[in-house]
Amino acid sequence: MWQPSERYPDPAVQILDPRFARYRVFNSTVERLATGMRWGEGPVWFGDHRVLLWSDIPNNRIMRWSEVTGEVDVFRSNSNLANGNTRDRQGRLVTCEQQTRRVVRTEHDGSITVLADTHKGFRLNSPNDVVVKSDDSIWFTDPPFGIDNNHDGVIAEQELPMNVYRIDPRSGALTAVLEDIPGPNGLCFSPDERLLYLVQSRAKPNRLITAHRLSGDGTRVDAGEAVIDCDTGTADGIRCDADGNIWCGWGMGSDELDGVMVFASDGTKIGRVALPERCANLCFGGRYANRLFMATGHGLYAVYFHTSGAKGG
Numbered sequence: 001m002w003q004p005s006e007r008y009p010d011p012a013v014q015i016l017d018p019r020f021a022r023y024r025v026f027n028s029t030v031e032r033l034a035t036g037m038r039w040g041e042g043p044v045w046f047g048d049h050r051v052l053l054w055s056d057i058p059n060n061r062i063m064r065w066s067e068v069t070g071e072v073d074v075f076r077s078n079s080n081l082a083n084g085n086t087r088d089r090q091g092r093l094v095t096c097e098q099q100t101r102r103v104v105r106t107e108h109d110g111s112i113t114v115l116a117d118t119h120k121g122f123r124l125n126s127p128n129d130v131v132v133k134s135d136d137s138i139w140f141t142d143p144p145f146g147i148d149n150n151h152d153g154v155i156a157e158q159e160l161p162m163n164v165y166r167i168d169p170r171s172g173a174l175t176a177v178l179e180d181i182p183g184p185n186g187l188c189f190s191p192d193e194r195l196l197y198l199v200q201s202r203a204k205p206n207r208l209i210t211a212h213r214l215s216g217d218g219t220r221v222d223a224g225e226a227v228i229d230c231d232t233g234t235a236d237g238i239r240c241d242a243d244g245n246i247w248c249g250w251g252m253g254s255d256e257l258d259g260v261m262v263f264a265s266d267g268t269k270i271g272r273v274a275l276p277e278r279c280a281n282l283c284f285g286g287r288y289a290n291r292l293f294m295a296t297g298h299g300l301y302a303v304y305f306h307t308s309g310a311k312g313g
Contacts, residue, residue: 022306052067084130140165141163164178182201245265
């Protein structure tokens with residue numbers, strides 16, 4: 001059974017390159033905040049409420065953890081197999097729903113607005129992860145992972161290629177910014193929003209994280225280049241910190257891989273957070289955006305660092 005470390009520094013926070021040393025908080029250890037999930041995903045921080053929301057996909061619910069009380073409860077049952085979540089610049093929850101094959105926004109009054117569910121007359125596959133740029137545009141990945149099984153999805157016909165989409169903030173128009181991507185999964189912007197990082201989780205021979213340069217008006221991206229070869233690991237959800245490092249939910253069911261892997265922008269592994277299970281997705285939160293929250297197969301973990309998440313992440 002997993003137990004938190006009683007030692008400082010926590011041996012679970014590993015320095016793989018000297019560049020990572022300054023980020024480790026000497027007297028912060030990895031904490032397990034919740035357990036009992038079937039597959040945790042899509043953590044998002046709500047600072048004004050001091051709560052974290054995250055998806056428990058097979059249990060068809062969005063969970064909530066309170067920083068004030070430490071309590072865990074169900075924020076939304078019958079979540080339509082919600083996966084990725086983020087928050088827009090107006091403070092509203094944006095969610096990828098695998099069951100309904102759509103991206104939705106929860107308004108301040110609790111009502112739901114459908115932002116995207118079709119492209120060129122065909123149903124989306126199963127929106128997976130989502131981020132919001134500073135111009136209020138919404139970017140999301142659409143692999144078929146939620147329509148190829150009846151555990152954390154519903155088996156259905158794939159009608160569209162595996163694309164990455166952008167929702168225009170003014171017109172609501174949906175545009176495929178990257179097409180026929182092998183398993184588009186986690187995505188995030190660099191702090192200056194000049195790059196879009198994308199996990200290609202079905203790339204061969206190894207899974208990749210690619211970097212795509214944005215056009216001058218910020219509405220398109222180039223074909224990109226591989227910056228990280230995952231080798232035997234598996235990247236899932238990703239986030240950038242304020243210095244441009246890439247923090248990746250990571251694992252493949254072994255002690256050597258499960259947890260979070262941290263890469264410098266040049267693709268070098270610089271740090272790791274070892275966890276007892278694979279980390280699916282992560283985000284920064286807390287008062288100073290310096291607490292890393294990690295959603296895993298069965299739980300929710302957190303640890304502090306001497307860095308903060310890039311805005312929008």
